[in-house]
Amino acid sequence: MSSEKTTFVYVTYIRATQQKIFDAITRPEIAARYWGHGNVSDWKVGSKWEHVRDNEEKKVNIAGDVIEIDPPKRLVISWSDPAEYDNREAHSRVTFDLVPYEDMVRLTVTHDELEAGSGMANGISRGWPLVLSSLKSYLETDEPMDVFANPCATETAA
Secondary structure (H helix, E strand, O other): OOOOEEEEEEEEEEOOOHHHHHHHHHOHHHHHHHHOEEEEOOOOOOOEEEEEEOOOOOOEEEEEEEEEEEOOOEEEEEEEOHHHOOOHHHOEEEEEEEEEEOOEEEEEEEEEEEEOOOHHHHHHHHHHHHHHHHHHHHHHHOOOOOOOOOHHHHOOOO
16 A cells, blocks of 8 residues: 655755754754754664753664765765664655855755655654754854744744
8 A cells, every 4th residue: 555655845054064054964962953853874875863851861863874974965864763763664755965066065955755744754844853953053143942842832823
């Protein structure tokens, strides 16, 4: 039984080098600063990677495999709930493409092979814009956003 698939694409321009952005994605101590999670792997094709919460619990929230890596231009990983890691059909795919653009880098994140209407598809459509905005803010100003903040909770009625 096959389900309908969907794709999410987000493009942003960051005033940083390709290497600095690539390192921010792949080095857990940097990712933790703007994402609240470290991306942990040896970053070799076929290796497992884990998205580990940067707190005392160190919970693995996402797991997958390194599919393709071409530092500092491209990274392709599979993406799944850790409980579904062994079920390859449950994996989606994330591609990070980093292309120089004038004095910036155009970062395109493509998250595809998502089951349309799934909790994962709904979650990443809200999560990627927040995480990538925090990445941009962190690399350009050294001030990440609070990716765990709930903006609706701080709004006041007019």
